[in-house]
Amino acid sequence: MNVIMPQLGETVEEGTVSIWHKKVGDTVVAGENLFDVSTDKVEMEIPASTSGELLEILVQEGETVAIGVTLAIISDGSKANEELVSATSEGEKNSSNTRSQSTNRSRIAKEKINKRDSKGNPLSPVVRRLLADNNISPDDLNGSGSGGRITRGDVLSYLNNNLANTSNGQKIVPFDSVRKLTAEHMVRSKAISPHVLQAVEVDYFSVNRARMLLGKAWKEQYGFSLTYLPFIAKAYCQVIKDFPRINAHVVDESLILFDKVNLGIAVDLDFQGLVVPVIKNADDKSVADLAKEIWSLSDKARNKKLVPDEMAGGTYTISNSGTFGSLITAPVINQPQVAILSTDGVKKRPVVLESDMGDSIAIRPVGVLAQSFDHRAIDGAYSAAFLKRIRDYLQDEDWDIDLN
Structure with a gap:
């Protein structure tokens, strides 16, 4: 056969x-x-x-x-x-x-x-290249892979621990293939697109209430926590209908506008680069559906189980740094898309609440949403109006009803 x-x-x-x-x-x-x-x-x-x-x-x-x-x-x-x-x-x-x-x-x-190494285990092309470039014998390494196979991580760990420059304490850590591709894409994106950053603060009280009400039952049923990200993804899918120039690609001197939302979610690979799996037809999905698909694709990404089609066709990307408590991030646009959204850490902060009875101060969960956009495709007013609508949707929507 x-x-x-x-x-x-x-x-x-x-x-x-x-x-x-x-x-x-x-x-x-x-x-x-x-x-x-x-x-x-x-x-x-x-x-x-x-x-x-x-x-x-x-x-x-x-x-x-x-x-x-x-x-x-x-x-x-x-x-x-x-x-x-x-x-x-x-x-x-x-x-x-x-x-x-x-x-x-x-x-x-x-x-x-x-x-193959002296034990007969196969050496992948990237491992052989790293060994050759740094004049390392495979016999110097203990493989952590299946059957003692030497992995890229084993070589990089060896380099980090053993190739210190004795004169000034510097270490040489070569880029792996994922880092090289990421670097190439980031440099190209910054060269092609004039990046502009805008940000808004969001009061996540309504979102957090829904998360707290369902949190324990959700995790028991599905095996993972209900985070802020699927709510933000749903808000984007609802608001983008009125801002079609953002759900688009720049091609030459034209915009290609997409009726459907194929939403990219940037996933960190344990600090070894990132990939962007895509939720196809995200605008047809509920918050619960988005949460489950985000978790599923992220899990596949970290376990190297994604197939190329699951990373193709994105019309917009969300990058989530919130788990690390970042305040604001200026993400680089995922070409040829028009813009990219960053979600950052949510913390309790004093918020002024306005009402007919006067102003009051309450402690609310607050975070920043920041968007980098291509100034060739849209202007600041268009982007700012879009961010305001997302903020308002997140704050005003009755998420309890959406989830139930």
């Missing part, structure tokens, strides 16, 4: 084989991890779809091929499989007849050694 590069998403045309978990001759069991695939956005484990013996690996680690290309062949012991492998191998030999058989054997043997 042919093992092919799987369909990784509607928008993905190719993938890179990061690592093979089996070598030629190994027994493969259906459902166990066979190889890892990476794209420019995500890395995922691909399980075997059938059981048998791994007879041939046609695409080596680090090679990038199109969707549908045959990567390997698994035999179930039938004669047809043996003939298929023989034909495939013969074709490969004919296509590379400029090299001698002995040279090929030597090169292949060297590749196999370089791609």
